[in-house]
Amino acid sequence: MLENVNYLIRPEKEEERARLKAEQEKLGVLQMKIKEHNVPVLVLFEGWGSSGKGTLIGEVIHNIDPRFFKVATFTDRTEEEKRYPFLHRYFATIPEAGKFRFLDSGWMDEVTRGAMNGTLEPDEYKKHVDSIRRFERSLTDNGYVVIKFFLHISEKEQKKRLDALEDSKDTKWRVSKFDRFQNKNYDKCAKIYEQYFEDTFFPAAPWYIIDAKSKKWAELQILETMNQAIETALQNASLSVPIPQNMFPLAKTEKLADIPLEGKELTEEEYREKLDSLQAELRELHNRLYRKRIPVIIAYEGWDAAGKGGNIKRITESLDPRGYEVHPIASPEPHEKARHFLWRFWTRMPKTGHIAIFDRTWYGRVMVERLEGFCSENDWKRAYNEINEFEKELHDGGAVIIKFWVQIDKDTQLARFTDRQNTPEKQWKITDEDWRNREKWDLYEEAINEMIAKTSTVYAPWHILESVDKKYARIKALSIVVEELKKVL
Amino acid sequence: MLENVNYLIRPEKEEERARLKAEQEKLGVLQMKIKEHNVPVLVLFEGWGSSGKGTLIGEVIHNIDPRFFKVATFTDRTEEEKRYPFLHRYFATIPEAGKFRFLDSGWMDEVTRGAMNGTLEPDEYKKHVDSIRRFERSLTDNGYVVIKFFLHISEKEQKKRLDALEDSKDTKWRVSKFDRFQNKNYDKCAKIYEQYFEDTFFPAAPWYIIDAKSKKWAELQILETMNQAIETALQNASLSVPIPQNMFPLAKTEKLADIPLEGKELTEEEYREKLDSLQAELRELHNRLYRKRIPVIIAYEGWDAAGKGGNIKRITESLDPRGYEVHPIASPEPHEKARHFLWRFWTRMPKTGHIAIFDRTWYGRVMVERLEGFCSENDWKRAYNEINEFEKELHDGGAVIIKFWVQIDKDTQLARFTDRQNTPEKQWKITDEDWRNREKWDLYEEAINEMIAKTSTVYAPWHILESVDKKYARIKALSIVVEELKKVL
Numbered sequence: 001m002l003e004n005v006n007y008l009i010r011p012e013k014e015e016e017r018a019r020l021k022a023e024q025e026k027l028g029v030l031q032m033k034i035k036e037h038n039v040p041v042l043v044l045f046e047g048w049g050s051s052g053k054g055t056l057i058g059e060v061i062h063n064i065d066p067r068f069f070k071v072a073t074f075t076d077r078t079e080e081e082k083r084y085p086f087l088h089r090y091f092a093t094i095p096e097a098g099k100f101r102f103l104d105s106g107w108m109d110e111v112t113r114g115a116m117n118g119t120l121e122p123d124e125y126k127k128h129v130d131s132i133r134r135f136e137r138s139l140t141d142n143g144y145v146v147i148k149f150f151l152h153i154s155e156k157e158q159k160k161r162l163d164a165l166e167d168s169k170d171t172k173w174r175v176s177k178f179d180r181f182q183n184k185n186y187d188k189c190a191k192i193y194e195q196y197f198e199d200t201f202f203p204a205a206p207w208y209i210i211d212a213k214s215k216k217w218a219e220l221q222i223l224e225t226m227n228q229a230i231e232t233a234l235q236n237a238s239l240s241v242p243i244p245q246n247m248f249p250l251a252k253t254e255k256l257a258d259i260p261l262e263g264k265e266l267t268e269e270e271y272r273e274k275l276d277s278l279q280a281e282l283r284e285l286h287n288r289l290y291r292k293r294i295p296v297i298i299a300y301e302g303w304d305a306a307g308k309g310g311n312i313k314r315i316t317e318s319l320d321p322r323g324y325e326v327h328p329i330a331s332p333e334p335h336e337k338a339r340h341f342l343w344r345f346w347t348r349m350p351k352t353g354h355i356a357i358f359d360r361t362w363y364g365r366v367m368v369e370r371l372e373g374f375c376s377e378n379d380w381k382r383a384y385n386e387i388n389e390f391e392k393e394l395h396d397g398g399a400v401i402i403k404f405w406v407q408i409d410k411d412t413q414l415a416r417f418t419d420r421q422n423t424p425e426k427q428w429k430i431t432d433e434d435w436r437n438r439e440k441w442d443l444y445e446e447a448i449n450e451m452i453a454k455t456s457t458v459y460a461p462w463h464i465l466e467s468v469d470k471k472y473a474r475i476k477a478l479s480i481v482v483e484e485l486k487k488v489l
Numbered sequence: 490m491l492e493n494v495n496y497l498i499r500p501e502k503e504e505e506r507a508r509l510k511a512e513q514e515k516l517g518v519l520q521m522k523i524k525e526h527n528v529p530v531l532v533l534f535e536g537w538g539s540s541g542k543g544t545l546i547g548e549v550i551h552n553i554d555p556r557f558f559k560v561a562t563f564t565d566r567t568e569e570e571k572r573y574p575f576l577h578r579y580f581a582t583i584p585e586a587g588k589f590r591f592l593d594s595g596w597m598d599e600v601t602r603g604a605m606n607g608t609l610e611p612d613e614y615k616k617h618v619d620s621i622r623r624f625e626r627s628l629t630d631n632g633y634v635v636i637k638f639f640l641h642i643s644e645k646e647q648k649k650r651l652d653a654l655e656d657s658k659d660t661k662w663r664v665s666k667f668d669r670f671q672n673k674n675y676d677k678c679a680k681i682y683e684q685y686f687e688d689t690f691f692p693a694a695p696w697y698i699i700d701a702k703s704k705k706w707a708e709l710q711i712l713e714t715m716n717q718a719i720e721t722a723l724q725n726a727s728l729s730v731p732i733p734q735n736m737f738p739l740a741k742t743e744k745l746a747d748i749p750l751e752g753k754e755l756t757e758e759e760y761r762e763k764l765d766s767l768q769a770e771l772r773e774l775h776n777r778l779y780r781k782r783i784p785v786i787i788a789y790e791g792w793d794a795a796g797k798g799g800n801i802k803r804i805t806e807s808l809d810p811r812g813y814e815v816h817p818i819a820s821p822e823p824h825e826k827a828r829h830f831l832w833r834f835w836t837r838m839p840k841t842g843h844i845a846i847f848d849r850t851w852y853g854r855v856m857v858e859r860l861e862g863f864c865s866e867n868d869w870k871r872a873y874n875e876i877n878e879f880e881k882e883l884h885d886g887g888a889v890i891i892k893f894w895v896q897i898d899k900d901t902q903l904a905r906f907t908d909r910q911n912t913p914e915k916q917w918k919i920t921d922e923d924w925r926n927r928e929k930w931d932l933y934e935e936a937i938n939e940m941i942a943k944t945s946t947v948y949a950p951w952h953i954l955e956s957v958d959k960k961y962a963r964i965k966a967l968s969i970v971v972e973e974l975k976k977v978l
Binding site for chain 1: 593846
C-alpha cells in the first residue's frame with residue numbers, strides 16, 4: 001500500500017498554492033458545521049520517524065479555532081498505564097461532540113513499534129489488532145469521524161532528515177534510537193506497516209497514505225482528504241449503520257418470568273453464619289488478587305428497591321478500602337453525554353489488583369435509554385454487540401467481570417416503595433421517577449430479558465440474584481464473587 | 490503533642506462496647522445529613538508505620554453507604570506526578586458535596602517522610618507546610634469538613650507489630666524499609682511529627698492524636714471525634730467565615746476608565762511585520778521551555794466580543810501543538826459545582842514544559858458568580874485571597890503565569906455585537922446572555938476594577954490588552970508572552 005503514493009500527482013506550484021488556500025478556507029467553514037451538528041472528529045497522524053507529523057498537525061490546526069480542538073501525544077506506557085487494558089488510554093482521549101482531536105501517533109504506533117522491535121508477540125499483535133478494529137468501528141458507528149493518515153517518506157529521505165537533525169546541537173535530541181533502527185531496517189518495517197494497513201483498513205475509517213516529502217504538498221493532501229471526509233460524514237450523519245451480528249459465545253439464560261423466587265430465603269441464623277465465613281474468605285481473596293494484580297469488575301443492575309445498595313455493602317465490608325471503589329452511576333453529565341456512551345465507563349475501569357463496583361452500569365443504554373428514547377433505535381440495538389466487545393476487551397486484559405441482576409417481583413417492589421414513602425429516614429430513596437418507571441414494568445421486563453439473553457457471554461455472564469429475601473441475595477452474591485475469584489487465583 | 494494520648498482514659502470493656510455501638514449508629518444517621526445538606530467531608534488518617542490506618546478506615550466505613558464515600562491512598566510520586574505542583578494530586582482528590590473522602594495518609598506523610606529521610610530541605614519543608622496550611626484553610630472556608638487523625642503507637646508497640654508481620658510469609662511484604670528506619674529512629678521521627686502538628690494546627694482543622702494500641706479503643710475515639718466534628722460543621726454550615734487580609738505583594742494598577750484606548754492601533758503592515766517576528770521568537774522559546782520543563786499558564790478574561798478568541802489564536806499559531814492545550818471555560822458541570830471552585834482549574838493545570846491557555850478562568854468567581862449571585866457574598870469576597878494563594882502555589886511550583894484582560898469600550902462592543910447579529914457565520918458567537926450582560930456593564934466594570942486591584946500580585950500581575958484595534962492587542966499579547974518567557978529562560 002505504501003506505493004500508493006506513486007499514484008499521487010503533485011500539482012504545479014501555483015495550482016498547489018491556490019488549492020491549498022481553498023482547502024484552508026473550507027476547513028475554516030467546516031469547523032463551524034462540525035460544531036453546529038455536534039460531530040466529533042478524530043484525526044490520527046501516523047508515519048515514519050521524522051516524517052513531519054508534529055509539523056503537519058501544526059499546519060492543519062492553524063485553520064481551526066483553538067477552542068475547538070485538542071492535540072494528544074502518547075509515549076511509552078508508564079508503569080501506571082501498564083496497569084490498564086490496552087485501549088484504556090486511547091478511549092480516554094476520544095474527542096467530544098463538535099470538536100477535533102488530533103493524535104500525534106497512537107495505537108498504530110504502539111502496535112507496529114512492538115512488532116518492529118520484537119517486544120510484541122504475534123498473538124498479542126493479533127489481539128491488539130482485533131481490539132483496534134472494534135474500537136475504530138465502534139467510534140464510526142457512533143457518529144465519530146475517524147480519519148487515519150500515514151505520512152510516507154523513502155528510506156533515503158528519512159536518512160537525510162535524521163542526519164540533518166543530528167547535525168545541530170539544538171535538534172539532536174529529537175532523533176531517537178528507534179528512528180535509527182527503523183531507518184536501518186526500512187524494508188522490514190515497511191512490511192510491518194503494510195500488514196497493519198491491511199489489518200485495519202475498513203471503509204468507514206480507511207487509511208490515507210500521504211506523500212510527505214514536501215511539507216506544502218503533504219498539507220494539501222491532508223486538507224483535501226480531511227475536508228472530503230468531514231463533508232461525507234455530515235451528509236451521512238443521520239444514516240443508521242448496520243447492526244453487527246453477535247460473534248461471541250453466549251451462555252444459556254432464562255427469562256425473568258421463569259426464574260422462581262419463592263423459597264429463596266435464609267433464616268437469620270443461616271445468614272449470619274454464611275455471611276461471616278464468606279466475608280472472611282473474600283477478605284483473604286482480595287489480598288491475594290491485589291498481590292497478583294488482577295483487576296475485578298462487579299456490575300449491579302436490578303429493579304428499583306431490589307436491594308442493590310445493601311447487597312453491595314455486604315461485598316465491600318470484606319474488602320480492603322484501599323483496593324476498591326464503588327461507582328454510583330446516574331444520568332450522564334454534559335461532558336459525558338458529548339462522548340461515546342462507554343467513555344464514562346472506560347475512564348472508571350480499575351487498574352490491576354483493584355476492584356471496581358458499579359451501582360448501575362453501561363447497560364443503561366439498553367434499558368432506560370432505550371425505553372425513554374434517550375438514544376436512537378439503531379443505537380441501542382447496536383449496543384448489545386458494543387457491550388460484548390467492551391467486556392471482551394476487559395476480559396482479555398485479565399479482568400474478572402461479574403454481572404448481577406437483582407431480581408424481585410412487582411408486589412415486593414410495591415411493598416418496599418410504600419415502606420420507603422412511610423419511613424422518614426428512607427424517603428430520600430424514593431422519587432417520582434421510581435413510580436413512573438414502575439408503570440413501565442412490562443416494557444422493562446421485555447428489555448431486560450433481551451439484554452440478559454444477548455449479553456450473557458461465557459466470559460461475562462449475568463447472574464440472577466433472587467432478592468425477595470435480601471439475605472438470600474446477599475449470600476448468593478458473595479458466593480458467586482468468591483467462586484469467580486477462586487477460579488483465577 | 491504525642492503525649493496527649495496519655496490524657497485519654499479508655500473505658501471499661503462493656504462501656505466501650507456500648508459507646509461504640511452508639512457512635513456507629515450515629516454515623517449512620519449523620520451520613521444522611523451530610524448528603525442532605527451537601528457537605529463534603531475529608532478525613533485524613535496519618536500515623537506511624539503499622540499503626541493500623543487501613544484497618545481502622547475499614548472499620549469506620551462499615552457504617553457508611555458505599556456510594557457515599559471513596560478511599561484514596563498515595564504512594565511515592567510517579568515521574569508524571571512530579572511534573573505537577575505539590576498540591577495538585579491532593580486537590581484533585583477532594584470529596585464532592587454530600588460525600589466522604591478517606592485518605593490513607595496524604596500530604597502530611599509526604600512532607601514528614603521527606604523530613605525524616607532527609608530528602609526534603611528545610612526551606613522546601615517550610616514551603617510545603619505553607620501550602621498545606623492554605624490548602625486546608627481554603628477547604629474549611631469553603632464548607633469542607635476536614636478531620637485529621639494521627640494514629641499513635643509507642644516505639645515498643647511498633648517494633649512488636651513489625652516483627653509479627655515479618656514473621657509470616659503472607660504479611661512480610663507489608664513491612665517497608667522505611668518502617669524499620671522509623672522504628673530505629675523513633676525519637677527523631679516523633680519530633681518531626683510534633684513539629685508538623687504545631688505547624689499545621691488550626692481551629693477549623695485541628696489534629697486529633699489517637700491512642701492506637703487497641704483497635705476497638707481507637708475506633709471509638711475516631712468515631713466520637715468524627716461525629717462531633719460533623720455535627721459542629723452542620724450547625725455552622727450557614728456561618729460566614731472571616732475574610733483573610735491580603736498577604737501578597739501587589740503590583741500597581743489602574744482603573745479601566747483611566748486606561749486610554751485611542752491611538753492604540755497598528756497599520757496592517759506594522760502588524761504583519763511584528764506578528765511574523767514575534768511568532769518566530771515564541772516558537773523558539775516554546776521549544777526551549779519544553780526542554781527546560783517550565784510550565785506556563787496564560788489566562789484570558791475580557792469583555793464579550795473583545796477579541797479573546799482571535800488573540801489566543803495568534804499565540805497558539807506559533808506553538809508546537811504537542812505542547813499546549815486551550816481550555817474554554819463555561820459554567821461548571823454538576824460534578825464541578827459539587828467541589829471547591831478551584832478544583833476544575835487545579836485539575837486542568839499544565840505539567841512541566843507545557844502551556845495551558847484558559848479562555849475565561851477562575852476569575853469567574855469574582856465577576857459573573859458575584860454579579861449573578863451564583864455564590865454568597867462571603868464566598869466572592871474571600872476569593873481574591875484564595876486566588877492569590879492559588880497562583881502563588883503555581884508560581885512556587887515554577888510556573889509562569891500571564892493574565893490578560895482584553896479591554897474595549899462600550900461602543901466598540903455594540904458595533905461588534907451588531908456585526909455578529911448581522912453576519913450569518915458569526916451568529917453562533919452572540920447569545921441573549923451577551924446582551925443581558927451588556928446591560929450590567931457598569932456593575933461589571935466595578936467588579937473588574939476591584940478584581941484587577943486585588944489580584945495583581947507581583948508574581949502574577951494583570952496585563953491590559955487594549956483591543957479596539959484587535960491587531961494592536963494581539964501584538965501586545967505576543968510581546969508580553971515573549972518577554973515573560975525570556976525572563977525565565
